[in-house]
């Protein structure tokens with residue numbers, strides 16, 4: 001198969017985008033194709049695959065697959081790239097439009113012109129806070145804020161937030177000492193999270209800035225995670241480390257995102273989206 005693709009990233013969180021308005025891919029190929037394109041040696045190299053697809057319930061649709069082939073329900077960095085791609089390629093006519101995700105529709109607004117969109121704002125909707133909506137094992141109807149969480153020999157405190165996908169947020173004193181690669185994979189697959197979980201470590205800098213590192217469900221360490229940045233600001237407010245209604249600068253490994261959890265409970269994400277490669281992926285699927 002000769003598959004046309006565009007590689008894009010949000011703060012270094014990169015995906016291979018396929019515009020399935022023009023090029024259909026069989027459903028049964030998607031898991032293996034996500035693994036294939038993400039492979040840096042035998043494929044292109046990315047954190048996963050994103051399909052940009054037609055939909056009759058929004059202006060454009062997004063499906064995201066991690067580099068292990070698993071399908072995610074939402075992707076903040078992916079949404080900004082989809083919005084950029086859709087506007088620059090005339091898939092949408094207006095600068096503000098809706099994008100369908102597996103977690104529901106969001107509203108994106110692009111900044112720039114048809115020749116170059118460099119920044120996008122997304123209304124990410126309201127976070128889901130009840131334990132059963134994460135999902136996390138335990139008593140229903142509770143919000144999980146700084147709950148004792150033992151993993152291996154480590155005794156931590158977890159705050160959980162869903163942005164349509166699950167996030168476990170932990171606060172550390174020094175971000176560079178966050179146990180990202182030791183505890184990240186253990187927490188990701190812990191039985192208390194029946195659908196797995198994205199794992200974020202946060203260090204508060206001041207009342208308007210946090211440092212952020214992430215071990216993503218299905219992709220491991222990435223440069224950035226948009227839904228994770230949203231979840232981390234919500235978790236910081238829940239833990240009374242930050243205030244609602246403030247635009248927070250989230251310093252991720254790959255750059256900065258600007259997140260606001262407003263007084264109407266809506267989470268706003270603003271940040272860059274960039275294109276790096278357009279090409280053809282030659283792939284012989286094994287199935």
Ligand SMILES: N[C@H](CCC[C@H](N)C(=O)O)C(=O)O
Pocket residue numbers: 013064066071072073074075076077078165166198216217218219224225226227228
């Ligand atoms: N690993 C995530 C999907 C990608 C999210 C991330 N790249 C973002 O920008 O939000 C999950 O399985 O829920």
